[in-house]
Amino acid sequence: MMFKHKDTLIEIKQGFNEIGGNFIIIKNKDNNVVFDQGIRFSRFKKFYNATIQPSSVTEMKKLKIIPPSDEYSKIFISHLHLDHLGVLHSLNLGTTLYVPDTEVFEKFIGPYKESNNWTAYISPPIGVKVVDVKGNNDNVTPLSVEHSAYPAYALYYDSGDTRILYSGDLRISSPLRLLDPQLHERLHHKTILEEYDEKGLDTDVLLLEGTNFSSASSPIQPHYFLEQIDNIFDSHENSLIIVSVDPIDLEGLATLLLKTKIRNRIPIFLGRRIIEMASFWNSKFQIVDKAYQIVDKAYQFRSEPIEFDIIDKEEVVKSPKDYVIFTAKGNLINLGRDLGDASKGSVIISTSTESKNETGEDESVEDNWYRMLGFITYRLRLSGHYYPYELKRILDTVKPKEVIPIHTEATDVMCDYVNKLGYKCANTA
Ligand SMILES: [Zn+2]
Incomplete structure (x- = not known):
């Protein structure tokens, strides 16, 4: 043209x-x-x-x-x-x-x-x-x-x-x-x-x-997105909540970290990419534990590049209602496999912002795994x-x-x- x-x-x-x-x-x-x-x-x-x-x-x-x-x-x-x-x-x-x-x-x-x-x-x-x-x-x-x-x-x-x-x-x-x-x-x-x-x-x-x-399909509007997140935190207050978010989407990440803090939960970053990006955003915008903090504290699991305090999986399994795990989509299945029975009844909030032609993704295989692992999934498409x-x-x-x-x-x-x-x-x- x-x-x-x-x-x-x-x-x-x-x-x-x-x-x-x-x-x-x-x-x-x-x-x-x-x-x-x-x-x-x-x-x-x-x-x-x-x-x-x-x-x-x-x-x-x-x-x-x-x-x-x-x-x-x-x-x-x-x-x-x-x-x-x-x-x-x-x-x-x-x-x-x-x-x-x-x-x-x-x-x-x-x-x-x-x-x-x-x-x-x-x-x-x-x-x-x-x-x-x-x-x-x-x-x-x-x-x-x-x-x-x-x-x-x-x-x-x-x-x-x-x-x-x-x-x-x-x-x-x-x-x-x-x-x-x-x-x-x-x-x-x-x-x-x-x-x-x-x-x-x-x-x-x-x-x-x-x-x-x-x-x-029409993406969810911003105020409904916030309302949905509140509904999920309200009704799954005893469950582990796992959020998948694109680490380059700083606004999305910041929104969900704020919600995590308001609900008195502690974020745990899982996966190399999100740990590194969260740490990088933190150095630029102080999102954890600094003057303008979004959250007071953040954890990560061992065996990744170490940027945050370490927490053990046993602790999370013992007290799932105290945490929100932030990760990228690709890590969800392995996390579920790792959690074993503890994954049953855990909640996944999968956020995406783009239509399929922008990312080339197909989610049907993931969905089969989520069901098999016993996750309750909420897929929220908030638009970019x-x-x-x-x-x-x-x-x-x-x-x-x-x-x-x-x-x-x-x-x-x-x-x-x-x-x-x-x-x-x-x-x-
Ligand atoms: Zn774009």
């Missing part, structure tokens, strides 16, 4: 009429910039499964699972979800990669470097210049947005005669905003709509994600994206001259709605 505004050409090479794998090129006579270079999981799943794995970056490119981003030298990443960050291994030496936060990026990319499958290609080769998007990047200004990966940015491009806003993925309401506005403000000094309100930025073209338009009913507020704040829907399978539906709200939609597919 191509779109021209004055001297600037917008090419949406991936991410138009599909969810996942955004790849957008903005060209004018002095400059080419790329916004995101994500993996298309919808195509990934067509060619690969547990036994058939990618053999090379070249192969993934040939199958159009990843874009030919090696043809460009300036790449901006809106946030660290793989359908936006993509596979960095094929980037040319000398490429400048603008990331949301170099420290978070390094922490996030670390485990992939040691991986012995295709995910090793996610990390960039030496020679790619990784820089913070908040630095001085001539035409592009990052604007902080709320999303299920922290931090996340929309990208505002201004060539002098053309102003483009690329939304990345964003939500404009979240449980953390409701539960602890102060903490929310510590994480986001200003979010995109506030910036627009204050600065009155002009926008010729808005490239806006529409993930939640006509999605297969704005809800369709919030589109009006976004458009009335940004006031774009034209809107191009991306990151949605319901392009026409979204366009019709944009028109109904009194804005122009550029759906020229």
Whole structure:
């Protein structure tokens, strides 16, 4: 999909009429910039499964699972979800990669470097210049947005005669905003709509994600999410509660840690990735046992990198009502196997934020295990994206001259709605 505004050409090479794998090129006579270079999981799943794995970056490119981003030298990443960050291994030496936060990026990319499958290609080769998007990047200004990966940015491009806003993925309401506005403000000094309100930025073209338009199931709204968590803590007050949360989703993690504290339970981190990320977030934002603490105390089990105080499984089995175990999805089955009979009647709160095409997940095997192990499961999909009913507020704040829907399978539906709200939609597919 191509779109021209004055001297600037917008090419949406991936991410138009599909969810996942955004790849957008903005060209004018002095400059080419790329916004995101994500993996298309919808195509990934067509060619690969547990036994058939990618053999090379070249192969993934040939199958159009990843874009030919090696043809460009300036790449901006809106946030660290793989359908936006993509596979960095094929980037040319000398490429400048603008990331949301170099420290978070390094922490996030670390485990992939040691991986012995295709995910090793996610990390960039030496020679790619990784820089913070908040630095001085001539035409592009990052604007902080709320999303299920922290931090996340929309990208505002201004060539002098053309102003483009690329939304990345964003939500404009979240449980953390409701539960602890102060903490929310510590994480986001200003979010995109506030910036627009204050600065009155002009926008010729808005490239806006529409993930939640006509999605297969509607995600739960923030205040219901909080209510559901309360219901679960109330009615399972004697049970062990286990929460699965994506460690890069700092807002989600912080919300659930706050709830844990309010319920006088102590969090236990289980699994290398969440221990390392929780410890990292702690060093940046003091979430445990510091001046602005969210929780007073946190534990972990032995045999992982040691970042928190150690607790034994026997203690947890003896007094399950005192703890909440925080872990990543992949660890739940092993935890259940480990707990033996103690897993029966334990509660799993499985939070997810993205639709299946963004992550490529299938949960049916997990579900069979949960039943077999006796877990009571609550699967709560809280969205990382704005809800369709919030589109009006976004458009009335940004006031774009034209809107191009991306990151949605319901392009026409979204366009019709944009028109109904009194804005122009550029759906020229
Ligand atoms: Zn995302």
